[in-house]
Amino acid sequence: MSLKAVTQIPGDTGLSELIRTHRRRLNYGDVMLEQSRKHGDIVRLPVPGVPKILLSHPDDVQDVLAAKAQYFGLFAQNLLKALFPWGLVATEGQIHDENRALMLMAMRKMQSRINVNDSLARCRQIVSAFRDGQIIDLYQVARDLTYATAVGFLFPPAVRAEILSGLHHEEFLQVISRTNCYFLGLPRPLKLISLLTTILPILKVKKLQHRMRSQLQKIVDEFRPDFEQAPFRDVLSLLVDGSEIGGSMNVAFLVDNIIALLLAGYETTANTLAWALWEASRQPTLQDSIAGEGQQLADNPDEGPIWMNRALWTDAALRESERLYPSVWNLARQTLSEYQIRGYLLPKGTPVYVSQWVTHRDPRWFPDPESFIASRWIEDRHRSATPPTCGGASAQRPTFSFFPFGGGKRFCIGRNVFDLEASILLASFLSELKLTPVSKVKVRPRFLVTMQPDSPMLVRVQRH
Ligand code: HEM
Known part of the structure; x- marks a missing residue:
């Protein structure tokens, strides 16, 4: 059978569509979703330059990330490579x-x-600062909670305070996100011009990166003698010492990877937690069920991992948050050689996207896909022998219809840690405070490198 050219892949690539897409450059998720709903499981995106392909069927997602991952390399990681050359x-x-x-x-x-x-x-420390009736921004709260948790997890106690006050990760994230989105929507010649317009923020971020690196380097050197008291309770000590993990990490790699862990782990967790809290504030029954599970944990904190297996609603709310508001909403790869798919031949170097935002909203795998329905995961649990996991099939859905943590050789290394930490934070927060919506507040996702809310998530709090 003869294969069709990549340019024959369906998609709205006319000039007017290109202009419309460029105007919506911070809203690529919706552009992708529209195109996939209109044209099907393989789509050519309305982005100028070489054809860029979106694959949204779970079987194709599985091939790109796992089964045929050897045919794909990373795409559009240049800025990350420039900032953290040795980061994972x-x-x-x-x-x-x-x-x-x-x-x-x-x-x-x-x-x-x-x-x-x-x-x-x-x-409890963060909750104790709130008054009854106060209006709070859930996104800000989720960020405060997860940043403190990530720092507690990554660094030894002696340096945590210094890290909490010294690392300006926010500016990094903003510049990386904006530059990446900008580049996605521009043809190569225009990239140079756009690079010049973003040069100042990039230089600023380079300076910041330099400061972060030397700060971390100093911490590693200064505290090396303290890294002797196994069992360690932070990632940095484990990596520096090496005795418990079969080898220590070279210092250049170490510094880049600790920064990468902080960025990959904190922002993603904060987004998922914030969306789960936001939706729970709109569903009183769900909120009460999670609060009840939080109370059980507060009564028996030593049962953490056992508690997690019983905290069905907490788990279901986080899964649904990962489905409907996937923090990592798009993964970008490029073909390393010619690649055949669905009757088309993709040349070497073709950018290929698989998007959690698109596949997780497909009604073939998730009925009523736009609604936040936590109970769908409880039903899934009852039907499956094992709890639903990313990349894991269920009786209802094919493998890779749900892949919030990616898959294959780059599968998220923080997934299990996220499950435990986010469950504890969600359930204990709701066991302390009752949330009620503030009228007229509407929040939509914003598609940066991670998917964030586009405005404050305001709710009123009341102590239980
Ligand atoms: C809601 C929470 C999280 C989500 C949705 C998430 C999602 C992902 C995804 C989709 C990938 C694959 C990227 C790719 O294929 O290119 C990934 C990789 C990664 N994640 Fe997570 N993540 C989360 C939490 C965490 C946490 C808590 C940590 C660490 C503390 C972490 C550290 C990493 C690292 C280091 C990688 C790179 C792995 C590699 O390239 O080998 N993530 N994550």
């Missing part, structure tokens, strides 16, 4: 695999050492 998210091949093995081992060790009482105390 920016490296490929042997360096990636070796560092990933060490980091995975460190994350596994840490998972069993998370202290539930510390997480509960952090949550």
Whole structure:
């Protein structure tokens, strides 16, 4: 059978569509969703330059991320590579695999050492500042909660205060997000002009990166003698010492990977937690069920991991938040050689996207896809022998119809840690405070590198 050219892949690529897309450049998620609903499982996106392809069927997602991952490399990681050349998210091949093995081992060790009482105390400390009737921004609260948690998890106690006050991660995230989105929508010649207009923020971020690096470097050197008291309770100590994870990490890799962990772990968790809280504030029954599970944890904090298996509504609300508002909403790859798919031949170097935002909203796999229905995950649990996991099939859905944490050789290394920390924070927050919506507040997703709310998530709080 003869294969069709990449330019024959359906999609609205006319001039007017290009202009419309460019105007909506911070809203690529909706552009992708519209195109996929209109044209099907393989679509050519209305973005200038070489044809850019969106694949939204779970079987194709599985091929790109896992089964045929050897045919794909990372795409549009240039800025990340420039900022953290040795960070896991920016490296490929042997360096990636070796560092990933060490980091995975460190994350596994840490998972069993998370202290539930510390997480509960952090949550109570933030909650204690609120008055009854006060209006709060859930997004800001989720960020405060997860940043303190991420720092507690990554760094030894002696340096946490310094880190909390010293690392200006926010500016990094903003510049990376904006520059990436900007580049996605521009043809190559215009990129140079746009680069000139963004040069100042990029220079600023380079300066920041330099400061972060030297700060971390200083911490590693200064506190090296303290890294001797295994079992360690933070990732940095595990990686520096190396005795528990089968080898220590070279200092250049270490610094980049700690920054990458902070960025990959904190922002994503904050978004998912914020959306779960936001939706719970609109569904009193769901909110009460989660609050009840939070109370059970507060009564028996030593049962953390056992509690998690019983906290069905907490788990279901987080899954639904990952489905409807996937923090990582799009993964970008490019073909490393010619690649055949669905009767088309993609040339080497073709950018290929798989988007959680698009596939998770497909009514074939998730009935009533636009509604936040936590109970769908409880039903899934009853039907499946094992709890639903990303990349895991259920009786109702194919593998990779749900992939908030990616899949294959780049599957998120923080997933299990996220599950425990986010469950504790969500349930204990709602066991302390009742949330009610503030009228006329509407929040929509904003498609930056991670998917964030476009405005404050305002709710009124009342102590239980
Ligand atoms: C809601 C929470 C989270 C979501 C949705 C999420 C999502 C993802 C996704 C989709 C990937 C794959 C990227 C790709 O294929 O290119 C990934 C990779 C990664 N995640 Fe997460 N993540 C979360 C939490 C965390 C946490 C808590 C940590 C660490 C503390 C973390 C650290 C990482 C790292 C280091 C990678 C790179 C892995 C590699 O390239 O080998 N993530 N994450």
